[in-house]
Amino acid sequence: MVDITQKQNTHRTAVAQAIVKVGSQNTIDAIQNNTVPKGNVFAMSKAAGFLGLKKTPELLPDCHPLPIEFAGIDYEIDGLNIIIKVTVKTFYKTGIEVEAMHGASVVALNMYDMLKPIDKAIEIQNIKLLKKKGGKSDITN
16 A cells, blocks of 8 residues: 555545446336336445445555545436436545545446346446545546
């Protein structure tokens, strides 16, 4: 792990995105009407995403354990795309962008798992960092 003992705590925010593309409007309707056989897709995927971002340092060996002081997961439906946005905040010595991207990935994977019985054309796309604030550099895409 990188030595961060000399770094100063700063307020840090990261926003990451993943897109789940489904194969038909029937899948979107099932999500919105809460008729997916495995349960409420948005609620279950949000819970999975929170677990994923909290467990990032357990799965990625060079990530420091850090206090997650806020996590938010939002969804937007655009045609057959479900746009997932994960926002994570902390006051710490190192960035939180990997946690945000990991959370978005886990949300997308959970959606895939819940939807695969009703839609065989699901794709996970565009896992990326949208914004990073704090530390030495700020990034906004």
